[in-house]
Amino acid sequence: MEQQVLQIRRSRSKSRTGAANIAVLGAGGLGMAAARMLAQKKEMRLSAIADKTGFVIEPEGIDPQVLVDKKPGDIGTRTDDAIGEIIRNSHAFDGIFIALPNLTNDFIPDVVSGFAEHGYSGVMVDALKRSGAVEMIFKLDDKLKQSGITYITGAGATPGLLTCAAALAANSFMEVLGVDINFGVGVSNWESYRATIREDIAHLDGFDLDRASRMTCAEIKDELDRRCGILRLGSMEHADDVLLERAGIVSREKVSVGGVVDTRNPKKPVSTTMTLRGRTFDGTVSSHRFILGDETTMAANVVGPALGWMKAGLEFHARGIFGVFGSAEIMPRFVR
Amino acid sequence: MEQQVLQIRRSRSKSRTGAANIAVLGAGGLGMAAARMLAQKKEMRLSAIADKTGFVIEPEGIDPQVLVDKKPGDIGTRTDDAIGEIIRNSHAFDGIFIALPNLTNDFIPDVVSGFAEHGYSGVMVDALKRSGAVEMIFKLDDKLKQSGITYITGAGATPGLLTCAAALAANSFMEVLGVDINFGVGVSNWESYRATIREDIAHLDGFDLDRASRMTCAEIKDELDRRCGILRLGSMEHADDVLLERAGIVSREKVSVGGVVDTRNPKKPVSTTMTLRGRTFDGTVSSHRFILGDETTMAANVVGPALGWMKAGLEFHARGIFGVFGSAEIMPRFVR
Numbered sequence: 001m002e003q004q005v006l007q008i009r010r011s012r013s014k015s016r017t018g019a020a021n022i023a024v025l026g027a028g029g030l031g032m033a034a035a036r037m038l039a040q041k042k043e044m045r046l047s048a049i050a051d052k053t054g055f056v057i058e059p060e061g062i063d064p065q066v067l068v069d070k071k072p073g074d075i076g077t078r079t080d081d082a083i084g085e086i087i088r089n090s091h092a093f094d095g096i097f098i099a100l101p102n103l104t105n106d107f108i109p110d111v112v113s114g115f116a117e118h119g120y121s122g123v124m125v126d127a128l129k130r131s132g133a134v135e136m137i138f139k140l141d142d143k144l145k146q147s148g149i150t151y152i153t154g155a156g157a158t159p160g161l162l163t164c165a166a167a168l169a170a171n172s173f174m175e176v177l178g179v180d181i182n183f184g185v186g187v188s189n190w191e192s193y194r195a196t197i198r199e200d201i202a203h204l205d206g207f208d209l210d211r212a213s214r215m216t217c218a219e220i221k222d223e224l225d226r227r228c229g230i231l232r233l234g235s236m237e238h239a240d241d242v243l244l245e246r247a248g249i250v251s252r253e254k255v256s257v258g259g260v261v262d263t264r265n266p267k268k269p270v271s272t273t274m275t276l277r278g279r280t281f282d283g284t285v286s287s288h289r290f291i292l293g294d295e296t297t298m299a300a301n302v303v304g305p306a307l308g309w310m311k312a313g314l315e316f317h318a319r320g321i322f323g324v325f326g327s328a329e330i331m332p333r334f335v336r
Numbered sequence: 337m338e339q340q341v342l343q344i345r346r347s348r349s350k351s352r353t354g355a356a357n358i359a360v361l362g363a364g365g366l367g368m369a370a371a372r373m374l375a376q377k378k379e380m381r382l383s384a385i386a387d388k389t390g391f392v393i394e395p396e397g398i399d400p401q402v403l404v405d406k407k408p409g410d411i412g413t414r415t416d417d418a419i420g421e422i423i424r425n426s427h428a429f430d431g432i433f434i435a436l437p438n439l440t441n442d443f444i445p446d447v448v449s450g451f452a453e454h455g456y457s458g459v460m461v462d463a464l465k466r467s468g469a470v471e472m473i474f475k476l477d478d479k480l481k482q483s484g485i486t487y488i489t490g491a492g493a494t495p496g497l498l499t500c501a502a503a504l505a506a507n508s509f510m511e512v513l514g515v516d517i518n519f520g521v522g523v524s525n526w527e528s529y530r531a532t533i534r535e536d537i538a539h540l541d542g543f544d545l546d547r548a549s550r551m552t553c554a555e556i557k558d559e560l561d562r563r564c565g566i567l568r569l570g571s572m573e574h575a576d577d578v579l580l581e582r583a584g585i586v587s588r589e590k591v592s593v594g595g596v597v598d599t600r601n602p603k604k605p606v607s608t609t610m611t612l613r614g615r616t617f618d619g620t621v622s623s624h625r626f627i628l629g630d631e632t633t634m635a636a637n638v639v640g641p642a643l644g645w646m647k648a649g650l651e652f653h654a655r656g657i658f659g660v661f662g663s664a665e666i667m668p669r670f671v672r
Binding site for chain 1: 369372373376497500501503504505506507508509510512583584585616617618620621622623624625626627628629630631632633635636637639640641643644655657664665666667668669670671672
């Protein structure tokens with residue numbers, strides 16, 4: 001393994017081609033969307049991908065075609081310490097996109113600590129959702145500064161794209177009275193999105209993560225039947241609140257996130273909308289809105305912005321600006 | 337005058353109260369809105385205001401009440417070189433907001449050069465509209481870097497708030513197909529907004545700035561009568577195009593800006609909307625939209641974001657990041 005580390009060190013080649021080497025942690029829906037998007041970009045390339053099955057490292061770039069119907073362990077090295085391997089080879093990567101499943105709150109913060117303790121100096125971006133997990137990332141600020149890591153948290157769609165839209169909209173107002181994020185998701189068949197639907201059920205009244213994780217597929221199907229396939233989610237724990245509060249825009253209790261998931265129809269049941277209500281300097285109360293195109297998928301709205309924050313992070317890193325930033329504080333930069 | 341300069345140098349007091357000293361150039365609609373907004377902010381204060389009548393410098397803060405129905409020359413020092421006086425005292429200011437009338441393209445770039453040649457080191461923000469003027473500001477990049485100026489251009493509503501919303505929205509897409517900005521403005525009486533309406537007329541087919549500036553008020557009234565008070569403006573020269581092209585988002589010819597101005601009704605004839613159409617990584621074409629609240633005024637949507645970019649500029653300046661940035665490159669930071 002030592003030999004492999006040395007070879008990868010030599011082949012780090014950002015300066016030769018101008019494209020940043022990106023490692024993606026996770027090869028589920030978001031990780032695979034990242035692989036497909038990176039293949040269409042000139043400024044970045046997929047140089048590693050890892051999940052629980054194993055990892056592939058190829059600094060010159062991984063063709064996402066080889067991952068179709070395959071897992072990283074199928075085409076690269078099979079191991080149950082794939083993240084550890086990425087950490088040990090982290091000098092080969094300009095940026096790390098964390099697209100791991102949202103497990104317990106401390107899982108991703110522990111992974112991030114591992115990179116800092118190894119002495120990684122580069123950019124890291126996550127698409128964490130829960131307020132508690134994002135708050136744990138902010139607590140790593142000193143540690144990441146010492147390691148020379150520029151970290152952007154909550155950098156997906158919500159939190160992320162919509163949080164940043166709220167932070168932008170706030171500037172027209174003297175006081176922000178409330179931020180309301182309402183998302184619509186449509187899937188033709190819940191069984192293609194078992195993990196996501198299971199987590200959505202955990203957010204319903206009377207359910208929690210523990211209860212949802214113990215439900216059988218038949219029980220989930222029964223629950224969906226009782227609700228005619230529609231899940232209405234309100235007052236979700238989403239880190240939009242923490243990120244907007246930290247940016248000094250509005251206190252967290254004035255931020256609400258909810259949505260409607262149709263598990264039987266790919267059409268979004270409602271348009272995904274961020275509404276920010278505020279009072280202007282002349283006393284007027286009004287609302288700005290940001291509305292996502294109904295045809296855009298969750299993957300496009302999560303991973304596209306995440307890569308945009310990766311590029312912004314690379315610019316900050318090149319200027320020697322390290323530490324943890326929230327997605328409401330930095331403009332994501334369109335990646336060509 | 338030398339004595340006044342020295343006294344102002346001593347009283348620069350950002351570190352004592354934590355509020356940044358802001359000088360506003362211009363005391364028209366936007367300059368006066370800036371004065372009123374700054375009076376409601378803790379992080380910034382109005383420390384100087386200047387227009388063609390004269391100037392007031394008061395580092396401890398100017399009460400906007402003293403400016404009601406008065407001009408800077410009425411309450412401070414009457415001079416026809418007010419901008420020169422602000423330049424000579426510029427060491428007293430952390431930031432300069434340029435809210436001067438939009439005269440010839442080279443007027444504001446010349447003012448900015450004056451600050452750099454005097455050795456000013458601080459933040460400058462403009463709300464320029466025309467592409468040609470913004471391009472002239474970008475050409476000052478080297479000169480401003482040498483002086484230690486952090487400059488953000490096109491930092492109003494459009495260009496500005498809506499341009500930045502387009503830059504944010506772009507991240508969901510692999511390719512941006514077009515950006516369309518359509519604004520609505522309603523005023524109850526064109527005579528309260530003579531300069532603005534005159535410039536709007538200059539954008540109509542068959543008119544130009546020269547012809548509009550030579551029209552008598554009776555001729556403007558006749559022109560408005562012929563159009564039932566409604567001005568429909570299309571394909572305007574707005575720097576949204578230059579700013580989005582420079583940020584690498586879309587080529588300038590794919591950006592269009594137009595609007596409808598009702599000169600007889602304060603209600604906006606249409607909602608001000610930015611629509612960005614793009615193609616996602618999976619080939620889908622869709623549009624994100626950003627819609628301003630109908631009740632928000634031009635002043636709130638121009639000056640609020642301008643001060644947000646001022647705060648972002650102060651953060652960049654503190655990190656030693658100088659030069660010219662477009663409003664599509666930097667997140668404006670909500671000012672408390």
